[in-house]
Amino acid sequence: MLNTEMSKLKSRLEAVLFSSDEPLRLERLQTIFDVEIDLLRCGLHELVLEYAQQNRGIVLQEIAGGFQFRTRAEYAPWVAKLNRTRHNRLSKAATETLAVIAYRQPVTRAEIEYLRGVDSGGIIRSLMEKQLVKIVGKKDVPGRPLLYGTSRHFLEYFGLKDLTGLPQLKEFSDPDDVTLSLEMDFDR
């Protein structure tokens, strides 16, 4: 493909991505442009690099499996002045609970509280209202407790491509250990 055609594709991609409300997936872009997926990947990749290298005020990021333009974090103070409500950061307790859910999902409330050592019902509720956490099912144990997991919005909130983008935990222990000790706890 000629260079000019690639730059045309990139400009078109840029226009479509700019006008979208949500992260656009490759499949969706393919139905719009009807070109080979490798070409799209290549165009997107170049766009991402161009925005990153030219140190622009916005960046093109891969979010929750799609691509999206976002402002650069360092310009938040100015953007916030544009009559936009700047939300507070999540509290320490909320972030901790969210981290437990994100790493351990699907996880029950009892497991979250065992891991954190404190009652977490109120925090789970407010995380659900913020749409960061959702109910993903019921655990097949007596009482059928609800299982919680992180939502798509969670990825968008922290600018993650997928769950592998979470910070790496130091050492990994067998998750069964906790389940086991949980059961022992109930016997007592």
Add this chain to the structure above:
Amino acid sequence: MYEVKVSAFEGPLDLLLHLVTKNEMDIHDIPMAQITTQYLEHLDQMEAHNLDVASEFLVMAATLIHIKSKLLLPRSDSEDDYDEDELDPRVELVQRLLEYRRYKEGAEQLATYPQLNHDVFLRPEQADDQSDPLSHEGQDHGPIGLFELVVALRDLLQEPPPPIYHDVSTVGLTIEEAIDRLVAKMNGHEQLLFKNCFVGLPRREEVVVMFIAVLELVKRHKCRVVQLNPRGSLYLYPLVQDQ
């Protein structure tokens, strides 16, 4: 929701971890007597500052004392077979502390990530009521859960009904009638805005009946409820019946 923070510790595990780190103790070989004393001193300080010590802290205090007393008991060396009671009584506590430390560190790192609408912004969303939901074909028509439905119902109930001056007689709307109305409304349309189901229903009781009718239709596989994006409007899509 409001929450009493006890000297910046998220909970008993957080406090214990702090004590272990402060005293440079080996987490795998915690001196129980020392840590129990310090833990209890800390609880005393909290009370001295007129802080309500949350029950979780007291449970942990009891656990610590229990473990400490177990360690004081002489071990029955005579028995050859080690049953579970012979295990170091600190094992579970250490497991919990290690596990807690991992997530605490994970959370601390996660907290450094840029957060949407605080550090990072998007172009404002277009008012989704104007956009044609069908143009989103192929996008994530997220099937929604009970929680979203309940939130939507709560929003409806929060809109104050127009005042009624003459309460003549209760016109009972039955669920079957509500279903018939919904079916008629959806007939010939691709979709129906969730809010529009409730047009012309001034009374809370009728809103509730209509809400149950929506649930009933979903249960009977006559329609499904979808949401185009978080906080967006809900839509009812009639499902085509094969029979």
